[in-house]
Structure formats: C-alpha cells, structure tokens
Amino acid sequence: MDKVDSQKLLKKGAEASLFLASWHGRRVIVKARFPKKYRPAELDAKIRSYRTAHEPQLMHEAKLAGVPTPTIFLVDMKNAVITMEFVEGKQVKQVLPHVSKKAQQELCGRIGVLIGKMHRRGVIHGDLTTSNMILSGEGKIFLVDFGLGEKNSELEARGVDLHLMKRALQSTHYQFAEECFRNVLRGYSEVLGGEDAGKVFEKIREIERRGRYVDERKQA
Ligand SMILES: Nc1ncnc2c1ncn2[C@@H]1O[C@H](COP(=O)(O)OP(=O)(O)O)[C@@H](O)[C@H]1O
Ligand SMILES: [Mg+2]
Numbered sequence: 001m002d003k004v005d006s007q008k009l010l011k012k013g014a015e016a017s018l019f020l021a022s023w024h025g026r027r028v029i030v031k032a033r034f035p036k037k038y039r040p041a042e043l044d045a046k047i048r049s050y051r052t053a054h055e056p057q058l059m060h061e062a063k064l065a066g067v068p069t070p071t072i073f074l075v076d077m078k079n080a081v082i083t084m085e086f087v088e089g090k091q092v093k094q095v096l097p098h099v100s101k102k103a104q105q106e107l108c109g110r111i112g113v114l115i116g117k118m119h120r121r122g123v124i125h126g127d128l129t130t131s132n133m134i135l136s137g138e139g140k141i142f143l144v145d146f147g148l149g150e151k152n153s154e155l156e157a158r159g160v161d162l163h164l165m166k167r168a169l170q171s172t173h174y175q176f177a178e179e180c181f182r183n184v185l186r187g188y189s190e191v192l193g194g195e196d197a198g199k200v201f202e203k204i205r206e207i208e209r210r211g212r213y214v215d216e217r218k219q220a
Contacts, residue, residue, distance in 0.1 A: 015051075023083060028073060033080040038141075048080035048135045051147055056082060058123060058146040065121035068142045087142045093130035096173055096180070108180040110141055112187025115162065118143075119200075120192060122153040128165035132173055156184060159203030160186070166204070 007019040007030060033048045036039070036085040052075060059069040075082035092111070096104055111133065118125060125132075126148030134142040150157070167183060169177040189197035 021072065027086040029042045029070065029084050029086045031084070032084045049077045050076055052082060055146045058149045061121060061123045062118050062143060062146070065117045065123060067117050068140045070142060070144060080164045087136055089134045089136040089201060091131050092133035092135055092141065093172055095135050096130060104176060104180060105183045109184035109187040112184035114143060115184065115190055116139060116188040116191025119158050122151050122159045124150050124152045126150065126161065128161060129168040155199055155203050158200045159207050162200060163204050163207045174218040
C-alpha cells in the first residue's frame with residue numbers, strides 16, 4: 001500500500017502546502033498543490049499537474065548534475081501531490097548568521113559550486129534563496145523548491161538566476177551579503193571556468209543596469 005499517514009502541516013505557502021508525514025516507516029515531505037478558486041477549473045488542473053510533474057523532473061536533473069536534492073518517492077498527478085525524502089537538517093538561512101567568517105565563506109563557495117553544476121547541465125533553479133537550501137546532518141547542502149525552475153542554457157536565464165540569489169542575500173543576510181555573494185561567484189567560476197562564468201557575471205551587471213534604468217524612469 002502506498003499509504004501516507006500522520007501528516008503534520010509544516011508550511012502553508014502561496015502555491016503549495018508542505019506536510020511532514022510517514023511513509024513505509026520513513027519520514028517524508030508531502031508537497032500538495034491545492035486548487036485555486038480564482039482560476040477556471042480546467043486551467044487550474046493543468047497548471048497544478050504541470051508543476052507537479054515538472055518539479056520532480058528538475059530535481060532529478062539537478063541530482064544528475066551532482067547537486068543533492070530530496071529523493072522523490074511518489075508523484076500523484078491527479079491530486080497534484082509529491083511525496084519526497086525528508087532531509088534532516090537546517091535551512092542555510094538559519095545557519096549562515098551563526099557560523100564563523102571562514103565557515104560562511106566556505107558554505108557560500110559550496111553554494112556557488114552547486115549553482116555552477118546545475119547551470120552547466122542547463123538547469124535553472126528559479127528561486128535561489130537560502131531558505132531553499134538545507135544543510136543536512138552530514139554536512140551536505142540540499143536544494144529544494146524547483147517549482148519555478150526550468151531547463152535553459154541561455155546566458156540570460158543564468159544571469160537572472162544568480163541575480164535573484166544576490167537579491168535574496170541582500171534582503172536576508174544584509175550584514176554579509178556582499179562577501180557571501182563574492183564567494184558564491186568564486187565557487188561558480190570554479191565549475192564553469194573563468195571565461196564562461198565571466199560572461200554570466202557581465203550579464204548580471206547588465207541586469208542590474210536595466211533595473212536601475214527602470215527605477216530612474218519610475219522616479220522621473
Ligand atoms: N524535502 C524536504 N526536506 C526537508 N525540508 C524541506 C523539504 N522540502 C522543503 N523543505 C522545507 O520547507 C520549506 C518550504 O518548502 P518549499 O518547497 O520551498 O515550498 P514553498 O514553495 O512554499 O517555498 C523549505 O524552505 C525547506 O526549508
Ligand atoms: Mg521555498
């Protein structure tokens with residue numbers, strides 16, 4: 001029997017709810033996308049089942065790229081529910097402020113390596129925040145929440161992905177965001193090589209210039 005039981009609500013997000021449950025004697029995470037009343041029923045079903053199929057596919061791709069992601073156990077397309085491994089650990093968001101400078105630099109460097117490995121395989125995460133990274137008990141960094149991700153090898157997609165990470169660091173860890181992002185980029189270039197990484201960094205600068213231009217136009 002594929003029975004999942006003893007569910008405990010962990011998080012009710014805008015798009016999905018997360019439950020901690022038990023399945024065949026192991027702890028699992030159940031991610032359920034419930035119907036949205038404001039969408040026509042047929043379209044709603046399509047969106048939910050698309051995302052339900054899409055997220056495990058990207059997690060699998062990331063795993064093949066050498067990036068730890070939770071193992072997927074069940075995908076229920078009809079009810080838009082994913083059952084996956086529960087990664088025991090802490091969100092990187094909660095860890096980063098409480099470790100030494102050296103450990104911070106090391107963690108951020110490793111995050112950059114993981115992003116580099118994903119991008120090299122054409123996987124864009126889509127929501128690179130330190131809440132979506134879990135430092136496991138064994139010290140591995142797991143990436144979760146691929147619901148906004150895509151397969152894309154273009155410079156623009158890579159730049160946007162990293163730029164989002166920078167913005168997320170600035171808002172969550174403003175005390176050391178700059179240094180952390182520098183280490184992310186260091187790890188990223190170790191994987192992609194200086195030349196390819198350099199092109200992505202130039203893209204990030206271009207995205208920032210575009211952002212400033214839009215801000216100036218808004219104020220004018
Ligand atoms: N497989 C998992 N194991 C352990 N914790 C998880 C797992 N998946 C998600 N989480 C935790 O739950 C939080 C919310 O899950 P997430 O998939 O990011 O949903 P949302 O789309 O609501 O942000 C994550 O930030 C992470 O801390
Ligand atoms: Mg999330």
